[in-house]
Each structure stands twice: as C-alpha cells, then as structure tokens.
Amino acid sequence: MKKASTLMILGPLFLLGLYFLPLWNIMLGAPQYPEPLGMNIHINGIRGVSEFDIQNIDGLNHYIGMRTLPKDEDMWEFSAFPIIVGAMIVLGIIVGVLGYFKKVGYRWFFGWFLLMSVLGIMGMYDFNNWMVDYGTNLDPNAIMKLENPDGTPMTYKPPLFGHVKMLNFDVTSLPAPGAWMMFVGMTMTLLAGYLGWKSSKKTE
Secondary structure (H helix, E strand, C coil), X not given: CHHHHHHHHHHHHHHHHHHCCCCEEEEEEECCEEEEEEEEEECCXXXXXXXXXXXHHHHHHHHHCCCCCCCHHHXXXXXXXXXXXXXXXXXXXXXXXXXXXXCCCHHHHHHHHHHHHHHHHHHHHHHHHHHHHHHHCCCCCCXXXXXXXXXXXXXXCCCCCEEEEECCEEEEEEXXXXXXXXXXXXXXXXXXXXXXXXXXXXXX
C-alpha cells in the first residue's frame, strides 16, 4: 500500500504544471501569415503564442463580427479554475498521506481520480460552450457577412479537438503541455488505485 500511496501523493503534484504551462493551444494558419497565429489557453487566462498574436486575431475577428478575446477578468472561470486545481492538489496529497499511514483505502484513490475526471469533463464542456457562443454570436453590423452555400450565416467556432478549415485559415486545436502533465498525474493516481486494490487482495 505504501507504493500505491506514494504514487497518490506524487500524481496530484503534476497538476502544478497547470499554473505555469498552457492547458490548450489553438493555432490559425493562412497563406498571408508566414508564421501562424496562435493562442494558449491557461487556467487563468488566454495568452498569445507570439507577442502580437492576440492583437492580430482580434483584428481579424473584428471584420467578421466576432468579439474580442476575453481578458482574464472577463470570465469567472479564470478566477475559479486556479482555486479548484489547487484544492484538488491538496486533497490528493492528503488522501495519499492518509493512505500511506493506512487511514484510508484504495477506494479513496479511485474517488479522487473520478472527481478530477468529472471536473475535467465539466471544464471541457464549459470551454466548448464558450467557443460556440464566441463563434456564432456575431455582430450583425460586421464589415464582412459571409454565408454558407445554403444561405445560412457562416459561423466560426474553433474545434475543441483537431483541425478544421475556416475560410482560408487552417485552425488546429490540441492539448498543450499543461494538459499532458495533468494526464500523467491522473494516470499515476489511477495506477495508485490499482496497486492499492492489488495490495488489499493479497492482504485478504
């Protein structure tokens, strides 16, 4: 159980990477831009991949009626997510320490993993809803009003995951290093639960 508990203590620490590394990355490439434009989604805000990327993306969006990208203070999520992640790190370490001293069992390890998974899914759902609103709720007085072949207004929602073609832009959305660190940490806690379960079976 000590090996499982050690993994349970170490796993949540990988979530600390979310405070320093981006969680998600969206890149926009087009022939007129030798260097693609990009934005990194952090748990506390949106940052440009390069110095002027946010300014250039907002300039492009203005022509098609999309709002400017939100500032850190414009979305409650950017204030709440750092607190939630911090609470989950502390909770995970406490569970691991209690497991080390045999105060709790492996079910608590699985419980932490399940709770973190639910919170992650909720965060992705919220992020996707924001992108839907961002890409479809357009200014009716925009300079450019483009339509689909069937006559409906064109929308510009970036993909949650993968690649899509929007006008002459190739838009790619993928997990960034922070997400991979979180994935590694959560995998470690899942492994901790499995090792704890195996240990309990041997004891029985």
